[in-house]
């Protein structure tokens with residue numbers, strides 16, 4: 001093929017070709033990942049202000065024989081494009097509920113937070129999937145927290161709201177993840193049957209400075225937190241990396257903390273050891 005304009009040259013550049021082949025390789029590998037048992041979960045603790053562990057967020061990991069560990073930032077968008085996120089998400093839900101039930105038997109009672117993609121909420125039978133996962137694990141609905149993003153809520157208002165209503169009636173907790181980075185109207189979000197907000201780490205990480213923009217961020221976090229509280233919602237601050245960030249979100253009234261300062265996402269057995277060491281203190 002002969003290249004004419006600037007655009008054509010770009011289209012056939014070796015770079016783009018390599019990129020396309022890499023993407024195809026990734027897609028191909030991803031299709032078989034669940035069947036090959038390459039997908040696993042890590043659990044990151046959520047603590048209250050007193051430092052007690054109250055929950056764990058399940059985070060997906062994929063390790064391919066040749067590609068190695070692929071970051072979720074990279075493979076989740078591909079899984080979403082391919083429609084694979086629906087079976088992947090169902091597996092995550094089942095595995096996370098199973099793990100939470102196992103921990104309960106060991107005396108580690110916590111809520112388990114699971115991330116949910118837009119395509120999952122678009123399935124009318126999603127509440128049934130959730131219900132089946134809970135029943136199979138014999139886990140009470142209140143022990144499960146679904147993390148949804150603003151992006152998701154805006155996409156298909158009526159359908160999503162219906163699914164969320166059903167889940168809320170079942171007693172499942174629903175949290176808006178990455179709160180503050182989207183552009184949806186607050187009033188709209190707050191009409192949904194949500195139980196909490198998770199303030200995005202980009203806000204948390206602006207909290208340690210002393211400049212004007214930091215002060216602006218502080219006021220936003222403080223205002224959002226007091227509004228959330230007046231509506232009976234809980235507030236999680238995620239991405240806490242430093243002692244001073246922990247102090248600030250504590251002062252600003254956030255209820256729960258999550259971040260590398262407390263613990264990174266851990267394998268189930270590391271989570272158990274961490275929890276035991278933590279509870280002894």
Ligand code: C2E
Pocket residue numbers: 044058059060071072073076085089092115116117147177178201238239240241258259260261264265
């Ligand atoms: P997220 O839901 O916002 O999850 C938090 C991400 O922040 C995780 O990245 C976590 O490892 C990271 N993190 C936790 N504490 C800190 C901290 O103190 N500092 C920094 N810089 N980062 C921190 P991870 O595990 O790479 O996941 C990335 C994203 O992939 C998640 O963002 C979520 O959107 C998506 N994801 C992960 N697992 C699933 C899943 O099972 N289903 C769906 N739909 N999405 C998932």
Ligand code: CA
Pocket residue numbers: 057115147177
């Ligand atoms: Ca999340």
Ligand code: CA
Pocket residue numbers: 177178198200201238
């Ligand atoms: Ca988040």
Ligand code: CA
Pocket residue numbers: 178
């Ligand atoms: Ca995020």
